[in-house]
Amino acid sequence: MLADSLVARDASDEELARVHPPAYIELVRRETAAATDARYLSTGDTLVDASSFRVARRAAGGAIAAVQAGVAGKEAVFALVRPPGHHAEPTRGMGFCLFNNVAIAARAFQAGFGGRVLVVDFDYHHGNGTEAVAGNGLSYVSTHAYPAYPGTGAGSYRRSDDLIVNAPLPAAGISTEGFVALWQYLLPTVARIVRPDLLIVSAGFDYVAGDSVGDLGVDVDAAAPLAAVIRDVAAEHCGGSVAYVLEGGYGIAALTRSIAAIAAVSDGAQSESGIADPSAIPADVSQALHAFLHAQESF
Ligand SMILES: [Zn+2]
Numbered sequence: 001m002l003a004d005s006l007v008a009r010d011a012s013d014e015e016l017a018r019v020h021p022p023a024y025i026e027l028v029r030r031e032t033a034a035a036t037d038a039r040y041l042s043t044g045d046t047l048v049d050a051s052s053f054r055v056a057r058r059a060a061g062g063a064i065a066a067v068q069a070g071v072a073g074k075e076a077v078f079a080l081v082r083p084p085g086h087h088a089e090p091t092r093g094m095g096f097c098l099f100n101n102v103a104i105a106a107r108a109f110q111a112g113f114g115g116r117v118l119v120v121d122f123d124y125h126h127g128n129g130t131e132a133v134a135g136n137g138l139s140y141v142s143t144h145a146y147p148a149y150p151g152t153g154a155g156s157y158r159r160s161d162d163l164i165v166n167a168p169l170p171a172a173g174i175s176t177e178g179f180v181a182l183w184q185y186l187l188p189t190v191a192r193i194v195r196p197d198l199l200i201v202s203a204g205f206d207y208v209a210g211d212s213v214g215d216l217g218v219d220v221d222a223a224a225p226l227a228a229v230i231r232d233v234a235a236e237h238c239g240g241s242v243a244y245v246l247e248g249g250y251g252i253a254a255l256t257r258s259i260a261a262i263a264a265v266s267d268g269a270q271s272e273s274g275i276a277d278p279s280a281i282p283a284d285v286s287q288a289l290h291a292f293l294h295a296q297e298s299f
Pocket residue numbers: 123124125204206214247248249
C-alpha cells in the first residue's frame with residue numbers, strides 16, 4: 001500500500017470526541033474561526049489561524065484512514081499529515097498540536113474492531129497527550145529526550161491493563177547504534193506483554209542529527225532498522241497491520257529519506273543494519289527498562 005496513495009478524509013465530531021470533550025472541540029473551532037491572523041490557541045503554545053480547525057480535522061481523519069487501510073490490507077500505511085498530534089491532551093492543545101491524531105485513530109480502530117492498540121512513539125519529544133489518553137486498551141511506548149519539551153515522560157508504569165513505557169534519553173544525544181538497539185529490545189518486549197492487535201506509530205523524525213527543533217544526534221539511516229523491527233512486530237502480533245502517522249521532523253531531506261526508507265522496508269526490503277549492539281544503549285536507560293519490563297512479564 002505504501003506504493004499507492006490514499007485520500008484523507010475529515011474526522012467527524014464523533015470521532016474527535018472519543019478523545020476530546022465537545023467543549024474543547026468547540027473551543028478550537030471558535031478560536032480558530034475568530035483568528036484574523038496567526039495567533040496562539042488559548043490552551044497552549046500552538047499557533048493557529050482561520051484554517052487550523054479544518055486542517056487539524058483532516059489530519060485526524062487521515063490517521064483514521066491509514067488505520068482502516070492498514071487493517072484492511074494487513075500492511076503498513078503512512079499518514080503524511082500535519083499538524084502533528086502527540087502533544088494534544090484531551091482538553092489542551094499545545095506543542096504545534098490541536099487534536100491527538102494517533103489517539104483518535106486508535107479509538108476509531110477500537111470502536112470498529114475492538115482489541116488493543118500499541119502506540120509506538122520515536123519522535124524526539126515525549127507524547128504527553130498520548131500518555132494522558134492511554135488506558136482502556138491503548139498502551140504507549142516512547143523514546144524521547146529528557147529533560148526536554150514538554151518535560152514529561154520520566155518513568156514507566158501500568159495503568160490497569162495497559163502499559164506506559166517511557167525511555168528518557170539524554171537530551172545531549174545518543175549513538176545511532178544505541179537508538180536502534182534500544183528499539184530492537186524495547187518494541188518486541190513491550191509487544192510480548194501487551195499483545196497488541198494494531199501498531200500505530202507516532203512517526204516523528206526530529207530525532208535525526210541536525211534537526212532544527214529536536215536533534216538526538218541519530219543518523220537519518222536509523223529509519224530503516226526502526227521500520228524493520230516495527231514490521232516484524234506487526235507481522236508477529238497484528239497480522240502485519242501498522243499505521244504510521246507523521247509527528248515532528250523539521251528537515252525536509254531527513255523526512256523524505258526516512259519515510260522512503262520506511263516504505264522500502266515495509267514493502268519487504270531487508271534492513272542492512274542487522275542487530276545493533278545492546279551495549280550501546282545507555283546503561284541507566286537499559287537497567288530501568290529491564291527492571292520495569294521484567295516485572296510486567298511476570299505480572
Ligand atoms: Zn517532536
